[in-house]
Amino acid sequence: MICYDSMGNSKEIYGNNGVFTFLADDAPIYLVGDIKKVERLDNTKFLNYNGSDFHISKNNIVNVEIQKFVPDNYTIDVVLPSCVEVVKNDGFENNKAVVSLKNTADFGEKSLVTIHVMDGDKIVSSIDVNIYSEISITTDLSVSLADKVDLNQWKATMSIKNMSQSKAVKGYLQFKSPESFAKLGKLDIGIIPRGRTGKFTFNLPEITKKGQYLLDYIIELDDGEVLEYTDSIDFTLAKYAEKKPKIDGVLEKGEWPMNIAMYADSPNQIKRMNDWGGINDLSGKSGIMWDEDNIYIFAEVTDDVFCQNEPGSSNWKGDSMQFGIVYGEEGFVAIGQRYSTFHEIGLSLSPEGPVAYRYLSQDSCYEPGYCKDAVVAVKRSGDKTIYEFMMPWRSLLRPGDHPKEGDVLGYSFLFNDNDGGERRGWIEYASGIGETKDSRLFTYLTLVK
Numbered sequence: 001m002i003c004y005d006s007m008g009n010s011k012e013i014y015g016n017n018g019v020f021t022f023l024a025d026d027a028p029i030y031l032v033g034d035i036k037k038v039e040r041l042d043n044t045k046f047l048n049y050n051g052s053d054f055h056i057s058k059n060n061i062v063n064v065e066i067q068k069f070v071p072d073n074y075t076i077d078v079v080l081p082s083c084v085e086v087v088k089n090d091g092f093e094n095n096k097a098v099v100s101l102k103n104t105a106d107f108g109e110k111s112l113v114t115i116h117v118m119d120g121d122k123i124v125s126s127i128d129v130n131i132y133s134e135i136s137i138t139t140d141l142s143v144s145l146a147d148k149v150d151l152n153q154w155k156a157t158m159s160i161k162n163m164s165q166s167k168a169v170k171g172y173l174q175f176k177s178p179e180s181f182a183k184l185g186k187l188d189i190g191i192i193p194r195g196r197t198g199k200f201t202f203n204l205p206e207i208t209k210k211g212q213y214l215l216d217y218i219i220e221l222d223d224g225e226v227l228e229y230t231d232s233i234d235f236t237l238a239k240y241a242e243k244k245p246k247i248d249g250v251l252e253k254g255e256w257p258m259n260i261a262m263y264a265d266s267p268n269q270i271k272r273m274n275d276w277g278g279i280n281d282l283s284g285k286s287g288i289m290w291d292e293d294n295i296y297i298f299a300e301v302t303d304d305v306f307c308q309n310e311p312g313s314s315n316w317k318g319d320s321m322q323f324g325i326v327y328g329e330e331g332f333v334a335i336g337q338r339y340s341t342f343h344e345i346g347l348s349l350s351p352e353g354p355v356a357y358r359y360l361s362q363d364s365c366y367e368p369g370y371c372k373d374a375v376v377a378v379k380r381s382g383d384k385t386i387y388e389f390m391m392p393w394r395s396l397l398r399p400g401d402h403p404k405e406g407d408v409l410g411y412s413f414l415f416n417d418n419d420g421g422e423r424r425g426w427i428e429y430a431s432g433i434g435e436t437k438d439s440r441l442f443t444y445l446t447l448v449k
């Protein structure tokens, strides 16, 4: 019988006394021969394979097992691509053969190996084995405050899962950027047994400027494999308001803790604006305090030309601050539809005075409208616009939501810019408000006391 694949390649297969064994997968094959009758024989196959799709990491070994139910003396031929090696192929012993294949392909590659079971120079059965090169480890990096008093001292925990089912991994972790992290040098990841997750914790350099950091790092395994990663990590805190701020549009010395300020001042935070003139054109920082009853927010925006002619409901078209906040027991990275609903409020110095206007609410629990319970002050002086805002949690968040120490909220803000005429664009801290409504792009805001 001649067996063709979909590309027209053919091979002659002889089977065993009229019985043929094929492995069916999603690639069609065409059989041509003097076939009088076709019958599916579930119990009288003459060969059995343990599979045709294997997922393994680079430099790992997969065993293809072939069971034989006939006494004939068969041998095994393996047709290899360049990125697979045969480690063992000793033929049948006690009617069982094991072909050990080593995958040397990079992550994401798929290799096709053809195994022929031979009777002399005749192929009695042939299968295509797909080897999918999988990642050898997965990582998860998280950070937390190392010291409750000094908000610049943080520690990181790296979890590394060894995906290999056949060998332990060891190696080291090294940050490439930012520079202050790169100075940590090589960090030993220890020995992680096969299939297990290893965790280790280390101190980070001083985080004087809070924000979302893009961390580039590598993990080099002792077999020479180098894996590169980029993680966005949040160093974003809201500090307990021991002393309550005065919501008057003036940032007094010591009124707000500047060591938790979040900055929007770099080119990658600029959106929809092709002609950003640097930090004096548009930039700013913002910080949050909290207590059991209220949230307190300040922002200091540098903006060369002030323009805000809109009522609250459309104040995003003029100079304004927009923020989004979301709170939930299971964290704010909600699945399904929920990530598009969050509390979104715009602050502005509108013609009617300082306003706080709600555009959206989490689970759509409130109608859009002015935030009646909020206290808001916005003052413009020189090239600065100062926002101060305070609102009870009970009217900001969903009924029944009571944030407490250690809770993590989703948070994001942006400063809109209008220098006369149209809205130019905005500068943002985290995303998920301006381009698209998506709380999965928010930062993690931890309430510390």
Ligand SMILES: [Ca+2]
Binding pocket: 245, 246, 247, 248, 249, 250, 251, 252, 255, 388
């Ligand atoms: Ca004040």
Ligand SMILES: [Ca+2]
Binding pocket: 303, 304, 305, 306, 307, 319, 417, 418, 419, 420
């Ligand atoms: Ca402006």
